[in-house]
Amino acid sequence: MFKLHTISELKEALINAKDNQVAFPKLLKTDSAIPAAPKKMMLHDKKCIGCGACSIVCPAFAITISENRKHRMIHIHTASCIYCGLCVEACPEGAITLTSGNELPSFNKDMLHHELKIKIKRCEQCRKLVGTQKGVLKTAKDIFFKRGVNTKEMEWINLCSSCRRKFQGHALIRQSIE
Numbered sequence: 001m002f003k004l005h006t007i008s009e010l011k012e013a014l015i016n017a018k019d020n021q022v023a024f025p026k027l028l029k030t031d032s033a034i035p036a037a038p039k040k041m042m043l044h045d046k047k048c049i050g051c052g053a054c055s056i057v058c059p060a061f062a063i064t065i066s067e068n069r070k071h072r073m074i075h076i077h078t079a080s081c082i083y084c085g086l087c088v089e090a091c092p093e094g095a096i097t098l099t100s101g102n103e104l105p106s107f108n109k110d111m112l113h114h115e116l117k118i119k120i121k122r123c124e125q126c127r128k129l130v131g132t133q134k135g136v137l138k139t140a141k142d143i144f145f146k147r148g149v150n151t152k153e154m155e156w157i158n159l160c161s162s163c164r165r166k167f168q169g170h171a172l173i174r175q176s177i178e
Contacts, residue, residue, distance in 0.1 A: 040099045041081050043074075043114060047095035050074060050118035050132035054087035054096055063087060071117040072132055078112040093138075123160035130160055 050072045055063040062080040066073045087096045119133045130136060140157055156167045 041076065041078060041083070041087075042097050042099060043076055043116060044095045044097070045116055047093045048074065048091075048116060048118065049093055049095075049134040049138050050116075051092065051135060053090040053092065057086040057090045059084060059086065067120065067129075070120060072120055074116040074118070076114040076116075078114065121158065123163050124158045125163045126160060128160040128162075130158065 050065075052065045052072075052074075055065045055074070060080050060082045062077045062082070064075045064077075066075065083098055085098055088098055121130045121133045121136045122128065123130055131139075136157060140154060144154055144157075156164050159167055
């Protein structure tokens, strides 16, 4: 019964189309060209500081981060990327770009993987993780060195947050005694 109803509707549609009783939608002509969809992700190794913002926002889990004692590894699985652009927006350094093009580095899906190793910076007193070396240097350079802060005043930059509080407490005590 359902097939007969569908067939009769198709028959009616063909009759109306033949008699020009149906108005077909017209295509809109635009002056501007529609940009090509991004199809290629590139990670600029020298710009990446290893903050991990890209892996947090990636809905496809195409970017993952792992750590060992000396390095933070950023793994990019190009085959899993959906080219949403969230990683590009989240990256504070502009280390990830999406470009139009379909040139893959390999036709083998297992080879569509990129790994970046960045050295980790540990606290000089308790050996807790402070961040990546690139991240700590960038913070010091962008915030303190541009303002002319003396390097002797920046002894605390290689300390974790709890050791910094102790260091600042001792510095305040020394200042109050003098």
